[in-house]
Amino acid sequence: MDAMEKPKYDGSLIGKRIPKMDAPEKASGKTRYIHDIDLPGQLHAKILRSSEVHARIVAIDTGAARALPGVHAVITAADVPWQRPIGVAKDHLPLKGDRVRSPRDEIAAVAAESEDIAAAAVKLIKVEYEPLPIVATAEDSLKPGAALLHGEDLIVTGPDGKREVVHKASHDNVAMTFNYGQGDIPNGEAESVVVVEDVFRLHYVTHCCMGVSGVIAEFDASENLLLYSNTQVPFLHKREFAELLGMDPGRIRIIQPPIGGGFGSKLDIYPFEPIAIYLAKITHRPVKLIFSREEEFMASPTRQPVLLKMRSGCRSDGRLTFRDVETVHDNGAYTSWGATTPFVMMQTISSLYRVPNCNYRTRAIYTNNPYAGSFRGYGNLQATFAVEAHMDKLAEAIGMDPLEFRLINAQDPGEVTPQGMHFKSCGFKDCLQTAASRSDYQAKFSAARGKWNDGNPVKRGVGMASMLHVGGGAKIYPSDGCGTIIKMDDFAHITLITGASEIGQGSETVLAQLACEELGLPLSAVTVVNNDTDVKPWDVGVHASRTTFIAGNSALGAARKAKAKILAAAASKFGRPAERLDLREGCVIDKATGEKLIEIGKLIRSLHFSDKAELVMTTFYYEPPSHKQDKEFRGDVSAAYAWATQVVEIEVDTETGIVKLLKVIGAHDVGRVLNRLGIEGQIEGGVVMGQGYALTEDLIVENGVIRNPNFRDYKLVTAPEIPEIDVSFIETMDGEGPQGAKGVGEAPAICVAAAVANAIYNATGVRITALPFTPENVYRALHSNSQPPTWIAAA
Amino acid sequence: MSPKIDVAFKLNGVDVRTTVSPGMSALEMLRDELHLTGTKYGCGEGECGACTINVDGLSANACLMFAADCHGREIVTIEGLVSDPRTEALKKSFVAYGAVQCGFCTPGFVMQARNLLEKVRSPTPEQIRRGIEGNLCRCTGYKKIVEAISEAAAASS
Ligand code: FES
Ligand code: FES
Secondary structure, eight states: OOSSOOOOOOSOOTTBOOOOTTHHHHHTTOOOOGGGOOOTTOEEEEEEEOSSSSEEEEEEEOHHHHHSTTEEEEEEGGGOTTOOOBTTTTOBOSSOSSEEOSTTOEEEEEEESSHHHHHHHHHHOEEEEEEOOOOOSHHHHHSTTOOOTTOSOEEEEOTTSOEEEEEOOOSSOEEEEEEEEESOHHHHHHTOSEEEEEEEEEOOEEOOOSSOOEEEEEEOTTOOEEEEEOOSOHHHHHHHHHHHHTOOGGGEEEEOOOOSOOTTTTSSOOTHHHHHHHHHHHHTSOEEEEOOHHHHHHHSOEEOOEEEEEEEEEOTTSOEEEEEEEEEEEEESSOOGGGGTHHHHHHHHHHTBTOSEEEEEEEEEEOSSOOBOOOTTTTHHHHHHHHHHHHHHHHHHTTOOHHHHHHHHBOOTTOBOTTOOBOSSOOHHHHHHHHHHHHTHHHHHHHHHTTTTSSOSEEEEEEEEEEEEEOSOOOOSSOOOEEEEEEEOTTSOEEEEESOOOSSSOHHHHHHHHHHHHHTOOGGGEEEEOSBTTTSOOBOOSOTTOHHHHHHHHHHHHHHHHHHHHHHHHHHHHTSOGGGEEEETTEEEETTTOOEEEEHHHHHHHHHTSTTOOOOEEEEEEOOSOOOOOTTSOSOOSSOEEEEEEEEEEEEETTTTEEEEEEEEEEEEOSSOSBHHHHHHHHHHHHHHHHIIIIIOOOOEETTEESOOSTTTSOOOOGGGOOEEEEEEEOOOOSSSGGGOOOOSSHHHHSHHHHHHHHHHHHHSOOOOBSOOOHHHHHHHHTTOSOOOOOOTTO | OOOOEEEEEEETTEEEEEEEOTTOBHHHIIIIISOOTTSOOSOSSSSSOTTEEEETTEEEEGGGSBGGGGTTOEEEOGGGGTTOHHHHHHHHHHHHTTOOSSOSSHHHHHHHHHHHHHHOSSOOHHHHHHHTTTOOOSSSOSHHHHHHHHHHHHHHO
16 A cells, blocks of 8 residues: 555535545444443343332332342332432432332332343332322313322432432422513504414424433442443533432543434433442442333433414514413423423524514423423424414415515514524525525415315415524523544644534534634544543533534634644744645645645644644633523523524325325525535434424323334334425524534424424315324314314313 | 253354344344344334344344244345445445434445345335335435435446
8 A cells, every 4th residue: 555545635625515424334334332332241221110100109029030040139219218319300210119100110120140131030020009090181280189290399318318308399280380471462462453373282202213222330449430321411411410329520431322313312311321320339230221112112201292372463564463372381290301492482482583572471280191301493393383373374364475474574684582582694584585486385375275175185285384493502501612622643633522422413524524624634634532521521412403503613713723833833934924824735835825835744743843842732612602591581592593494395185184295395594504415414304303293203192101102103204205305505604603604403303394284274274283294183184073272271 | 041042044154153042033143142233223123124134135124033043044234245345335325425324224224225226226216215114214314315225226237
């Protein structure tokens, strides 16, 4: 082989179609996911879950399980009296000792030589229950006299014997509330020529990451904890695990092996993680715990189901006057991030369109159902579904074209909304117009309306919906930052150590592109390290579509510092001002003449091995210029906001209720495209996930029990069903974004269901306000065989 | 515990022998006994295709097959195809066309696509979509997977 391969340079890396750096490993089956890692001496853990929906635990007998050969430990709540609660409201003990509130509830766990032995031991554990009344819906939960899910204080006893109330009793089953208001609703109503009102019902769906959940926990001889975990927020979890275990966070190391999908599902700590840690602590062995698919369906979070009542009005000129919204969220038995999604929903309700008067009241209600977590879009799919239905309804009521109606109310760049969000870059109107013209929306919209009564049972329709989502991080913690370390070796190869976490979205490639662009290096000159809390700098985690923006700015900052260092060295070596120099194609060049002065590697070696030996190694911490909102939820929570419009074309067979999604025409304001291949992948994957939410996916929960915990009965979209997808990128070049880019991860999933609902109306003249649009639901709605959702009686 | 069964078969071109329990699936045997982890567990019920392997020239879900039934057969997994030109073309196009995100489904798709291309040299996009309908991907939305398979078919035919 030639002594050294020469890299190829192709000019700028920005906006190109760059293959994902880790894809060759993944395509060859060589990538080691958490399921593929086995540690010497490792034990396998299994959990015993409740066979009851809601019950007191009278007795647990683990004798036979403990006696089974190959079993190293069996634990129940009694074995870990020091356990502390997890979750957003700290209302949830990992192992349940006296009461179960859901069939997912963890009662005991086994660590054994093999998975088979652990499973056999779990079957030998006997639990005696005393059933309690089941609270099956949020509506029932609010009725007077309903059983209380958390009617008693949750008290834990510390290692010192001190008792502490960690969660206060809830005497009304209300887990969390949010209230937001701007302007004055009666004033808005008085100015309205039309007012519309509907109740919307949004259903349960779940993440269905192709890799099931899992963890490996191990303590070293000095009792330091090592976790192999798929968490999306390693630094937050380090701290939280430390609190749970009464440890110094500095003694916890989290390694994140490649993950088989995240989508928000791994933002919280779930019981299986502390349980594996308890078992590792007790057995002094590494303990691996991996879910089965059925367990994944039962015991991983859901998107939160919402009942939403909305009233909206507008003037005769099309301007919105007010929007009044109330929601009830089924919180499930415990509180995770799902309860906090109103935080995002209110942004859409108050600020997607200009609406001067707005009121939003929410309650998350405890039930015996699965509990809701965060899921790509974080409440925004639900809010957008309702808001966009009303945009169409109001337009129709005043006889205006729906596109024109939206353009009248759409936000412009520079707008500061009453909620305090500042839209510095905003391509919303461009998105609307681009999606409309590329889909020939207006002509198709009118044509379909003319065919409602043409006798043809198969109808076509178009529907439009838009979205607003954070695109520059979300300051929900005091810091929304990310750190980067860049070290350059003597051959100008860089190691980019980023705080960011990779969950399949392609952040490692985008960060490498940004750094290489700055340093004039080829992508082959970068190794990205992003998976070990002992190595990487702090980052708040992978959520809120923040990684490209926040980690990107951080990587850029570190690369700029490295560049300055190299240019300063070159300036003194060649006696030219640093401002005249640049890095390109692996060399220091003179900008004016294009002359290549020296290869970067050579320059670095001369620095390193000079008498004032010096390494090129830089750090940078980026904190976005955004603000935590105040108690009234006012403030500019993100450094940038992303916009999109999607138009869908559908076909409805009115005789079968089958809705086919034929085409999705999207226009996305992404600031700037950094990696065209990667961003298309995000949009296409998000669109199809939105399609599943709209048409096929339905986690059926009856009396607290999930009826379809498998892929046979829970229908993900498969390849033959995907629509044609046409995406346009609106490049608004955000002033704060890295190379102008904004976040995009969640955006594409948000509008699909809303647009499909509008398209079904356009095709048939029937407005369906409950998801999902499965053939049965659509057939019933079209043939007046079902009632639209109604607001809860007790409230 | 349970009785053990000796099985002997050809795995990726090499004769192997191992001992399995009666209830063990071929997937568990490949992953846990033979340490070939490129074949993935996604559901264990034949519904996701993450465990797609090739048995005597036909595509199969390793999770649905008993380990004991591998006896006397010829099994090929993703690890056994490093010098198979068709598989190499597929892997390359999956990378180049952005068909890989989290990648958990990818080995299963590559195996299924190879099986399809063995039967149909230049499939239409419609045939490709049908050919991979038993494989689930939660990340990509399938579009780029279909494009990647089309491209690999064109490159290797
Ligand atoms: S694991 Fe075999 S089909 Fe899903
Ligand atoms: S790439 Fe993640 S499941 Fe297919």
